[in-house]
Amino acid sequence: MGGAAVAVLAAAATRHNRARLASLFYRVARGLHEASVAAAEEEKVGTRSRRRRRRSSSSLLLGPDFPDTWDHPPRAASRTLPPRVAGADYGCTATIIDGKSIAEDIRLHIAEEVCQMKSAAGHVPGLAVVLVGDRRDSESYVRYKTKGCEEVGIKSLLAKLPGNCTEDEVMDSVSRFNEDPSVHGILVQLPLPQHMDEERILSAISLEKDVDGFHPLNVGNLALRSRKPLFLPCAAKACMELLLQSGIELMGKHVTVIGRSKVVGLPVSLLLQASCHCQCYPCLHNKSRGHYP
Numbered sequence: 333m334g335g336a337a338v339a340v341l342a343a344a345a346t347r348h349n350r351a352r353l354a355s356l357f358y359r360v361a362r363g364l365h366e367a368s369v370a371a372a373e374e375e376k377v378g379t380r381s382r383r384r385r386r387r388s389s390s391s392l393l394l395g396p397d398f399p400d401t402w403d404h405p406p407r408a409a410s411r412t413l414p415p416r417v418a419g420a421d422y423g424c425t426a427t428i429i430d431g432k433s434i435a436e437d438i439r440l441h442i443a444e445e446v447c448q449m450k451s452a453a454g455h456v457p458g459l460a461v462v463l464v465g466d467r468r469d470s471e472s473y474v475r476y477k478t479k480g481c482e483e484v485g486i487k488s489l490l491a492k493l494p495g496n497c498t499e500d501e502v503m504d505s506v507s508r509f510n511e512d513p514s515v516h517g518i519l520v521q522l523p524l525p526q527h528m529d530e531e532r533i534l535s536a537i538s539l540e541k542d543v544d545g546f547h548p549l550n551v552g553n554l555a556l557r558s559r560k561p562l563f564l565p566c567a568a569k570a571c572m573e574l575l576l577q578s579g580i581e582l583m584g585k586h587v588t589v590i591g592r593s594k595v596v597g598l599p600v601s602l603l604l605q606a607s608c609h610c611q612c613y614p615c616l617h618n619k620s621r622g623h624y625p
C-alpha cells in the first residue's frame with residue numbers, strides 16, 4: 333500500500349475511503365479464486381509452469397477507465413518470481429498458467445497491506461459473508477473465503493441462515509452489515525434458495541461494500557464501459573489477471589468466452605471489451621448452436 337493510501341486510511345472514514353478498504357476483500361477473493369483454479373489445473377496436468385510472469389498490476393488490467401479502488405504500489409520488481417507459465421509460445425499450443433504461484437504473491441502483498449493499515453489506521457478490514465442454506469459447495473467456498481481472510485489478517489464475519497428462512501431475514505442480515513462500520517465488504521454467497529429474489533437482495537448491499545460487484549449498478553456501469561464500477565466480480569478479474577500476469581497479449585484480440593454467467597462469463601466478456609478492446613464472440617453456453625471463429 334502506498335504512503336498516500338495509508339494517509340487516506342488514517343483519515344476519517346468517508347464513503348470513498350470505505351470503498352478503498354473494501355477493495356482489499358475483492359482482491360483476496362480474486363486470489364482465492366486463482367488458487368482454486370490453479371489447484372484444479374495442477375491436479376489435472378500435474379506440471380509446474382516454467383515461464384516468468386511479466387507484469388503485475390491490477391490497475392494496468394483495468395486501465396484508466398477502471399482504476400483499482402485501492403491505491404496500492406506495484407509489487408516489488410526486484411523480487412525473484414517463481415516461474416508462472418508453461419509453454420513456449422502463445423500460438424496454437426496450450427499454455428498452462430501457474431495461478432497458484434500468482435495467488436501466493438497476491439496474498440503476501442495483501443497481508444502486507446493489512447499490516448500497514450493496522451499500524452496506520454488502527455483497524456483491519458472486515459468482510460461479512462451471508463450464507464443461506466446448507467449446500468456443501470457453497471459452505472466450502474465460504475470456508476475458503478474465511479480462511480483466506482484469516483491468512484492475511486482480515487476480520488471475517490458470517491451470517492448463516494437456514495434454507496427455509498424468509499427473504500426478509502436475509503435482507504435484515506444485509507442491512508445489519510451495511511450499517512456495521514467494522515464491515516467494509518459484504519458477500520451474499522450464490523446461489524440463493526429458489527424462493528428468494530436474488531436481484532432484490534443483491535441490490536440491498538451498499539454499493540461501497542459490494543465487493544462481489546454483483547449490485548445491478550456495478551454490473552451496469554461495467555457494461556456501459558464509459559462508467560466506473562466500484563468493484564468487479566472477482567472470478568472475472570482473476571481470469572484477466574492470470575492472462576495479463578502471464579504476459580499474454582490481449583489488446584484487440586478476438587476472444588471466445590465459454591459461459592455467460594453473471595459470476596464469470598458475462599463480466600469476463602465485458603472486461604475484455606472494455607479494457608482490451610477485444611472482439612468477443614457471443615458467449616458459448618449450453619444453448620449455443622452453430623460455429624464460432
Ligand SMILES: Nc1nc2c(c(=O)[nH]1)N[C@@H](CN(C=O)c1ccc(C(=O)N[C@@H](CCC(=O)O)C(=O)O)cc1)CN2
Binds near residue numbers: 372473520567595
Ligand atoms: N457471492 C458469490 N457467490 C458465488 C461466487 C462468487 O464469486 N461470489 N462464485 C461461485 C462460487 N465460488 C466462490 O464463491 C467459486 C466457484 C468455483 C471456483 C473455481 O475455482 N472453480 C474451478 C474448479 C475448482 C475445483 O473443481 O476444484 C473451475 O471452475 O475451474 C471458485 C469459486 C458461485 N457463487
